[in-house]
Amino acid sequence: MSLPKELEVLQNFFVKQPNPLLGVETIQVLLFREILDFTVLRTEDTRELNTVITPLSTENDENVQRVAFLGSKQKAVESRQMERLLRTAANEADYPIEECYLKDYLCLECPRCALYGGTNASASKTTNANIKHRVAYSTAFSLAAFEQIQQTTTFNGISDLTVQTGQTLNERISVKPATIFPSIVTLHSVTWKELILMMKIILSSHKYGAESRIGGDVRNTVVGITGGWEEFITPLEFTMELNSEKEKSLSAENVTKILNKYKLLLANQKKSVILSPEQVDDMLKFISGFEIDKKFLTKAYEDVRAYRDVQENSKAKKK
Numbered sequence: 001m002s003l004p005k006e007l008e009v010l011q012n013f014f015v016k017q018p019n020p021l022l023g024v025e026t027i028q029v030l031l032f033r034e035i036l037d038f039t040v041l042r043t044e045d046t047r048e049l050n051t052v053i054t055p056l057s058t059e060n061d062e063n064v065q066r067v068a069f070l071g072s073k074q075k076a077v078e079s080r081q082m083e084r085l086l087r088t089a090a091n092e093a094d095y096p097i098e099e100c101y102l103k104d105y106l107c108l109e110c111p112r113c114a115l116y117g118g119t120n121a122s123a124s125k126t127t128n129a130n131i132k133h134r135v136a137y138s139t140a141f142s143l144a145a146f147e148q149i150q151q152t153t154t155f156n157g158i159s160d161l162t163v164q165t166g167q168t169l170n171e172r173i174s175v176k177p178a179t180i181f182p183s184i185v186t187l188h189s190v191t192w193k194e195l196i197l198m199m200k201i202i203l204s205s206h207k208y209g210a211e212s213r214i215g216g217d218v219r220n221t222v223v224g225i226t227g228g229w230e231e232f233i234t235p236l237e238f239t240m241e242l243n244s245e246k247e248k249s250l251s252a253e254n255v256t257k258i259l260n261k262y263k264l265l266l267a268n269q270k271k272s273v274i275l276s277p278e279q280v281d282d283m284l285k286f287i288s289g290f291e292i293d294k295k296f297l298t299k300a301y302e303d304v305r306a307y308r309d310v311q312e313n314s315k316a317k318k319k
């Protein structure tokens, strides 16, 4: 399988084979995570939303309280979505794969494990080496301030025994629909096949949050893609920039403008590319239409086997 022409614009930032020793090839996917139903973004043991104080924008350092959408919460959903996609596609294509599930039985032989990493769970494996993750998530910060996007709902606890409303009033604090979290997924030393898988996962993940059985609907919209020998921008900078533009435009053109500003900060400017809004559109169309068939799966799983062979051989050499 050769590199599709629709992905050629990023060709200098792909690796031919995934390898345990990472290079500096870095692809950043910038996206808006738009909340479409009440969503609880909190850590398990508190009832509060995760919030943090940050400057309002890059031009205005007045403090503002923002809701934080933790990287670990984004990753948990998308890693599972990857496992489901691979399992369903393999079923349909009649391609045999090992069982792999979070968090205690990772196969370490599939593209999910090769991208998200994992530690060895089973002694029967040919190699005990762990896999280092090549997908990085960071906390995303709400575009708007906490006061504007939070809603408290009070509800009565219902007794299981009597099925009657109890005396206790519980509170749920959630993020309101139409809230936007500018976010970034960063890929290190990936193949073009891995980029296709990651983009499909970002576009097809829709349920996030602590109580995702109620609410938690999210739509991810990709608004920018960069290639480089390093990262262009962080999610906090992205949110602050979008607040500093006078028109506060969320258009892909505006995102490109912001990225061009950050390009000047790169240590390797000649080794970088910012996709134009049209190039991003074309790439998304191509990837959405791309089928995860038997040929693709075979190649993607072979790549992981080759990765494991490299680990196994280097261990053998040491012995």
Ligand SMILES: [Zn+2]
Pocket: 100, 106, 107, 108, 109, 110, 111, 112, 113, 114
């Ligand atoms: Zn796996």
